[in-house]
Amino acid sequence: MTVLDLRNVSIDFPTSKGVVHAVTDVSLSVGKGRRVGFIGESGSGKTTTALSAMRMLASPGFVAGGEILLNSLEKPNLLDLSDDDMRQVRLSRISYIPQGAMNSLNPVMRIAHQIWDGIVAHEGALPQGDLQSRSDAALAGVGLDPEVVGDLYPHELSGGMKQRVCIAIGVCLNPDLIIADEPTSALDVITQRHVMQTLRDVQSEIGAGLILIGHDMGLMAQSVDEIAVLKKGQLVEFGPVRQIIERPEHPYTKELISSVPLVGGKSFLEPAGEETATGFRSENGEPLLELRQVSKHYGAVTALHPMNFTLDGEVPKIISIVGQSGSGKSTLGSLMLGFNAPSTGEVRFKGRDINRQSGAEALSFRKEVQAVFQDPYACFNPFYRVNHALKYPFERFGLSEGPDHTQTAMVEACRAVGLAPETVLGRYPHQLSGGQRQRLIVARALMLSPKLLIADEPVSMVDASLRATILKNIHDLKDRHGISILYITHDLATAFHVSDYVMVLYKGHIVEAGPPKDVIGDPEHAYTQLLIASIPWPDLDRDWGSSKDARQGLEALDRLDGHETIMRGNIPGFELVQG
């Protein structure tokens, strides 16, 4: 029996430049208790298709054709319902778990109240005691302590807890269908596994259908029964998960599967070319970057425990720093960039403490150490054309020999990161895709011919299919331009492929360090092992563990005290010293 049928659904967005066909002729069904994954890159229409079943399309979008049938209704066609009848359908029959777990809850209302108002909107005013027991049951169902969490405000919860509250809200009225829109995209792998398995458990318990929207083929493989692949608003492939993963027919599906970087899998990097550029030549025997007893406290909280390492930079290296959110990896990044002063110790660049430099030294440090950040949307000033971001530092650092030279340099930098200069230069940031913007940020850094690049989660906000390309660009910087790179990430698979050395950070300690094939390929520390086990693989025969495993894994972590670093071997040019 099917819960939801989409029949030849088309969705149009009339704009001043004509009608945009966001979704064209999509037909599929979601069975009772079945999980269906909608996969595709951003703009493929996967969220739009799902939201049409909620009748919550963003203005001015509308369903231009077809039928959306919710079979539990007397008159199943949702498009025929009045606005108030549709409002009644939301949450009680079809519930929605939003993408941005961070901001999905009303910041000025207690958690329990946000469950109650949903119940009251559908069942009328209930006695306080009934509401209390309903919200307690809902919170307990997703593994949260109702006594504590119900009285808290959203800002007092972690991201994973907020997302589980959203799941609790979504299932509190036992809907026929749950639509989960990338419910774990903002979470790290360990939390992701926990949240995803909670969702799977409550969904099978109430027997609802589930539509899971996402772009990660690995997560899909581990979570759903059927997969619908969407591209440019069209359903290009739909079938059981095993068939899609193991015998994909459409080239786009194949591309999606192959773009997932795997630990130990085939490398997405091309073999290193002949042109290995020379790195940094030290003039006084001092290494490029050195951390001496560097630590950072925020009040009583220690974000980073004392750390010592030396990167000589002579042969360029990529050093990965991996860990989940809150592990201190971004703190480490900002210390190395000199944005934050360490609480103890020194960050030394070419033998000078970067927090005690003269003006001229600071300027040259800024030129030689470049950064790529996580959010390619927030990195550009929206009022300037992108040329400004490329041109301004280049001219200010005195590298330009005139307008023509600047132009040539910009064109070359764009080509170096695989962008066609004529399609990106002279445009405004909002006219470019996230992937294009992130590559421009890499191009901008490249124009200044730095010696060191600090890349903080450079690909976590771009589509999976583009991640490989951008990482390839960054990897090329090492080989072709002799730049040493510190790659900060939570993604072990990419760290496995691009880096020469990996440091695993947990609660401000380095718990395991060494060449990636040892640390990630064959982890020894319990934390590293949990990280690896939490990665969803696009391989159905590989077990992702149960929700019990996920919870136990998290609890086991709390008991760990990782003061000793497990050293897994050294590489020339980089030396980590036990803190």
Place this chain on the structure above:
Amino acid sequence: MGRIPLSYLTNRVFTLFLTVFVAATLIWIIPRLSPIDPIDVMLGRMAAGGGTIENSEAILQQLRESFGLDQPLIVQYFLYIVNSFTLDFGLSTASFPTPVSSMIGYALPWTLGLMFISLIITFVIGNLLGALMVWEHTPRLWKVAIPAAMVFTSIPPILSGLLLMYVFSTQLRWLPLSGPYGLNVEPGWTFAFINSVLYHGFLPAMSIVVVTFGFWALGMRGLMITVQGEDYTTLAKAKGLKPRYILYRYMIRNAILPQITAFALKIGLLVAGQVLVERIFAYPGMGKLLYDAILTQDYPVIQGVSFVIILMTAIAVFLVDLIYPLIDPRIRHGG
């Protein structure tokens, strides 16, 4: 939330006093940079009234003493600060020898009444209209009418006052033309008097409301657009909540927060009154007092009024600091 830590409270009270002290000092210094001697001005006024004056030197000396101007500057300053904090602003030079504090004491209730009521009306109407400009369920007619009503915001209050006077007093004869209350009632806590005050206050309040609601409406509109795009608003809709409930509990409730800070700042400023509005409606408030004092170079009154304005602003900000955690749980009183 919970109880306010004592350290936070003492910190805020200290800041409150410091602000008022610094401002009071500036108020004292600035007139003393002016080359005009208020005693000369008084004398000139007397001379204009009564021809020649005998013993003018002695009178001048006497006056200087009564204003404390014969003391060294540092003593004058010290006395001024002590007196200011006990709300003693000395004697008016223009209406000598009326104490400034009694003049302010008379004018302040009128202004507070008029301005506070019009501020609250403006705040409610402005924010509601601003919210309705954004809300998706607002009737279409309203969506057209509200921006059109913003035209009033660009009219200076004096013109809107005159316009309202013309329509409601002169033509329709619904409301009185000017004055704080009717000539036929005795001031006091009687029904007739309060009724008369409300009746007379309606027009000046209206003229302030029509020109200032746009400030709140436009601010609220911007805030509402942000809130409308927030994920919690989307989730509220997905929860099947009633549109009106979403508007009040999710959208306005969050969008209003910065407006409340602005409200506190306005409370301080409203003591200064809408000078011109009070003027054209012959309303005996602080605005009119200040206006007259400037015209007659009545420094003690100017200083006194300025001090009261600063005191009100500082107290309003202090109160908002204290109540903010009650309205926004993300804000906490730091130690």
